Amino acid sequence: MNPVNYLYLAALLFTIGASGVLIRRNAIVVFMCIELMLNACNLAFVAFSRMHGNLDGQIIAFFTMVVAAAEVVVGLAIIVSLFRSRHSASVDDASLMKL
Amino acid sequence: MDNLIALLVAAPLLGAAVLLCGGRRLDAVGHWIGTVLASASFVIGAILFADMLGKDEEHRAIGQHLFSWIPVEGFQADVAFQLDQLSMTFVLLITGVGSLIHVYSIGYMEHDERRRRFFGYLNLFLAAMLLLVLADNYLLLYVGWEGVGLASYLLIGFWQHKPSAATAAKKAFLVNRVGDMGLSIAIMLMFTTFGTFAFGPVLEATGETGEGKLTAIGLMLLLAACGKSAQVPLQSWLGDAMEGPTPVSALIHAATMVTAGVYLIVRSGEIFNAAPDAQLVTTVVGAVTLLFGAIVGCAKDDIKKALAGSTMSQIGYMILAAGLGPIGYVFAIMHLVTHGFFKAGLFLGAGSVMHGMNDEVDMRKYGGLRKHMPVTFVTFGLGYLAIIGFPGLSGFFSKDKIIEAAFAKGGTEGWILGSVALLGAAITAFYMTRVMLMTFFGEKRWQPDEKGNEPHPHESPRSMTIPMIVLAFGSVFAGGFFGIGDRFLHWLEPVTEHAHGHPPIGATAITLSTVTVMIVGVGLAYLQYGRRPVPVVAPRGSLLTRAARRDLLQDDFNHVVLVRGGEHLTRSLVYVDHTLVDGVVNGTAASMGGLSGRLRKLQNGYARSYAVSMFGGAAILIAATLLMRAV
């Protein structure tokens, strides 16, 4: 097997995640889909790292994880405060930004 | 001695400032201040003239640098004067005739309550005109040029309570603007071509410049001259300008200002010499105006308008001569000077007649005035003999030379121009005889006006007759003094150069034919107006007469072509603006509005919709990248 298959898998997971972001209305699930996309990217980075024979790709994946952790913390806080004020976790309910 | 030049301009300028700013307390002495300062300018001119005569020919031109006007790198404009033989001729003519007319105006304007202001304007005119002829560069000349235009405007409209005078002033100003445009373009062209405005460098550099540029400059200068000197096609203002007081007509619209165009062309002689096309146009303009003015002069019953037509025609002679190049410059100036004498004299005579006839200007209501105004009759008669070119008088010498020079142009052009000039001489004799006969001969035709005041023709006061007598002397002797022994030619030759023309027929033959056509013209006029009584009410007349009475339809032409044309142009422009420009602008706005209305729907506020567009954008980016790699 050619390790380039890892990249195809990453692309597939990324696309599934992105479609999930577009389809789901529950903010928590949307968030999970974003995490899925980030993980797909990480997989690609790790595969690239192996491809080029150095560890920079893994470093980038590591940083992605850190940033994802920070993002999850803030994002979930936002979801919680949103749920508190609106009693709903639907992203469509927060549609005030229209003309 | 050089420092006196500025005084020439300063004296009348001081007079204008004092009289116009002085207010009513100067009313009693205003006319004396004006006259004294004008005369002072003449005295200074005379002193400078005497000084100039004392030098040898080579060193006669002097100059005075007053101050640097616009000192910018690469753009030097100075207020500097130049007094050579040409300028000196003009200075003496302007200040001399100007002073006489100041004296005349004291009597003529006696009953006008705004006399002080009138003298202020006259002084302003003198200052501007002197600036025009003394300037040593074109930019300063332009200042004087505009100054005389302003003074002319103020003086034509001096009786501003008359709507006709106010309109005439505006008309003169507007038509002159067209010419001034030409002068300003010519000056700009000069600056781009030569990098300077000063006469010396510009005229020296003509040798190394392309003919096309010089032709353009020459034509623009000609346009300026046409405006100021009332030449076709910018001639329409002169007849209406007669609405001004008669001394104004005599000084500005006969003797001095209207000759500024001739001065400009002669001064720029080197440019015209190097641009034969411009010269040809100049001669054509001169010849056309010569006939135009003469024909108009034949038909007018208003004595001043008849004289105005004559002025136009005589300046046509000068422009024609100036257009002939070195063979004509001297004669143009010579005719200009003699014309200054006799035409000013004729106008003053006309003013004197009007003064005695309750300001009546219609010649058909004069008749037999020679018994009532003997001095006016004699001086007017001498002016008349001078203008028709009676042998021995001023006009004979100067006009004869111009006709000779026209023939000397050579070829078919020479024949045509010479014949036109000869024909003009015949018509001149005709219309001047007509004026003379209708005014001073025949039976009295005046009647009481509607208020029952019958005019009592009487001789004018001495302040008016003396200038007329002096000018009559000039009309009689100036030509002979200048012409015999080519005195004027030698005087002016160092400045304007001179080439002796060789007419295809002998000079004597030309002189003889000139005299002959003059006699024919006089005879025809006598047959028409001397042997039969002149009808008080003008007969209907032929088509040409009627057209000539309307100034050969010049105003109709201007109205139809320029005014109507302008109206149509603006209307179509407005239409285009409304439909096309506004249509495009409003259409753009409307389509933008419609498009935004559609695009607005994309902004539905749902984050997921925005995410779709982002995701689609990312897909397009990848597609573009792949495409670029593939290509």
Added chain:
Amino acid sequence: MTAQLAAHSGSLAADAGALLAAYSTSTGEAVQFWILGTVAVIGALCTVLMKKSVHSALCLAGTMIVLAVFYLANGAYFLGIVQVVVYTGAIMMLFLFVVMLVGVTAADSLKETIKGQRWLALLCGLGFGILLCAGIGNASLTEFEGLAQANAGGNVEGLAALIFTKYVFAFEITGALLITAAVGAMVLTHRERTERAKTQRELAEERVRANKQLPPLPAPGVYARHNAVDIAGLLPDGTPSELTVISTLRERGQIRDVSDQAIKDLKALEQRSGERLGREGREEEAAK
């Protein structure tokens, strides 16, 4: 399993030098990829398609563990462990906490509300995926170097060397980012009390003044078969009273109505006893 995979990778690294030009993995890894890859894709699809968010979270956790295995297979031992510990362990638990807050049993409707959104999403997803795969296929990625050399001194040591030298600034900045995120989360969720908390007495007085519910709120209904907090108590006429359920459940709409349960049970009992006594009944009919 991890150790085994590590050993597997080690053996890979051993022949890396020989396989520089045309790199291919061992058959074992290929088998592992195809099996676990399928699991990962199914997990991802379930994450997107499950109605309940708690199911989504569990599926995602599964996918992440599969990914951790893939990291290990690719020689990223440190990341593989971190993936399990941080992602699957910490972050997914955080998600579960929030899911509990919002309501574990709350199921989303999968019906689309924005017109054309689903079609557009599918179109974009398909296009994006195809383009991405085309891009990967287009790039000539046949040469894999392998990590044998980079991991020679140990994977963790290699990463540490890079983090503390080349990427030290980025590392420091991510530290600052984490602190900022923690503070931000606190600010976002913390609600400052703007007035003094009301005492029991004040609450009681307020209730009397409002004259709405003078006695204490009724207790939830009791139904022996369930944790009965989410069951409304019955009023004397047999209708359920929502006042008896706590407001949080009321807002989530998680009240179970059991008011007709007793009648249903009774009916079922009657039917069952009727069936059992069927013979007797028939006999009675026959007697008639």
